[in-house]
Amino acid sequence: MPHSAPVDGFRLAYDRWGAGAPVVLLHGWPGDRGDYHDVVPLLAGSCDVIVPDLRGFGGSDKHAADPAEQYGAAAQARGVIGLVRELGLERPVLAGYDIGSRIAQAVARDHPDEVRALVVTPPLPGTGRRILEPGAQREFWYQWFHRLPLSEELIDGDPMAVRAYLRYFWTHWSGPSFTPDEGRLYRLVTSYGPPGAFTASLAWYRAGAGTVANALTEEAPPAEERISVPTTVLWPESDPLFPREWSDRLAEFFADATLEPVDGVGHFAPVEYPAIFASAIRRAVAGES
Numbered sequence: 001m002p003h004s005a006p007v008d009g010f011r012l013a014y015d016r017w018g019a020g021a022p023v024v025l026l027h028g029w030p031g032d033r034g035d036y037h038d039v040v041p042l043l044a045g046s047c048d049v050i051v052p053d054l055r056g057f058g059g060s061d062k063h064a065a066d067p068a069e070q071y072g073a074a075a076q077a078r079g080v081i082g083l084v085r086e087l088g089l090e091r092p093v094l095a096g097y098d099i100g101s102r103i104a105q106a107v108a109r110d111h112p113d114e115v116r117a118l119v120v121t122p123p124l125p126g127t128g129r130r131i132l133e134p135g136a137q138r139e140f141w142y143q144w145f146h147r148l149p150l151s152e153e154l155i156d157g158d159p160m161a162v163r164a165y166l167r168y169f170w171t172h173w174s175g176p177s178f179t180p181d182e183g184r185l186y187r188l189v190t191s192y193g194p195p196g197a198f199t200a201s202l203a204w205y206r207a208g209a210g211t212v213a214n215a216l217t218e219e220a221p222p223a224e225e226r227i228s229v230p231t232t233v234l235w236p237e238s239d240p241l242f243p244r245e246w247s248d249r250l251a252e253f254f255a256d257a258t259l260e261p262v263d264g265v266g267h268f269a270p271v272e273y274p275a276i277f278a279s280a281i282r283r284a285v286a287g288e289s
Helices: 073-086 099-110 128-132 134-139 141-145 149-155 159-172 182-192 197-201 211-215 274-286
Strands: 014-017 021-026 047-052 093-096 117-120 231-236 257-262
Touching: 021 073, 021 099, 021 274, 047 073, 047 274, 073 099, 093 099, 093 274, 099 117, 117 274, 128 134, 128 211, 134 141, 141 211, 149 159, 149 197, 159 182, 182 197, 231 274
Parallel strands: 021 047, 021 093, 093 117, 117 231, 231 257
Antiparallel strands: 014 047
8 A cells, every 4th residue: 555755744545546537536534545445446447546545544644733733624635735746647636525525625726727627525615604503413413522532532442432433424424225334334443443543533623624613614705716626516315414405505615516416315425326426527537517
């Protein structure tokens, strides 16, 4: 498993398959680069596919550091663009779900000339104070919990506790016809179960990078500061975190966004609907809307 050169002292573990137009796939929480197991074969025949573990996840570095400085969206974006440049990728398509979506957006915002297109799922900007509605608060409790030392005291380093906790999210956030298989849960426990690994994965939330913190402070930018990279937004029907009506403000934040509803599925895009996800990426590579 190769590692990138360090950026801010953090090396990223990554896998690489295929040849052709470059594509970088960014995972979510709770996940790792293995989330794209079913997507990669659909792309590798015509694309150069790079799938990293983000800072604090999987085989990538998990240094003790100020989360706000080294684990938020801007810091994660620095690591991703560092990998892109190190590998000599010419304007890749960036694709991501969950926190991977947020990081892809940050890269495109900060380095628009180095990104061909985005393919992302929620979270997207535009939620605003709807995050305070009772239904949303019932779903986003975990982001407050992750910022408490109690979360690591109860879960970190205990594989059984890790399994139970992650299984809850993979079951609750997925669509009605999806059941996480035991092999996937086992792999996640091997990634999140060692001492310190679960806590490292929480650094994103402790950086103030979660949806709750961002939604309460976001403001629509001036038109010239909207994300200019062509963006395909796949919005699932059955993700309890992100109702479809929250897609109504995309044009305030993106100059060129296409919304594509995906029915019957939930939060875990590359696992629940890999063929649809891969098809959107291939269209983005080809420059098709």
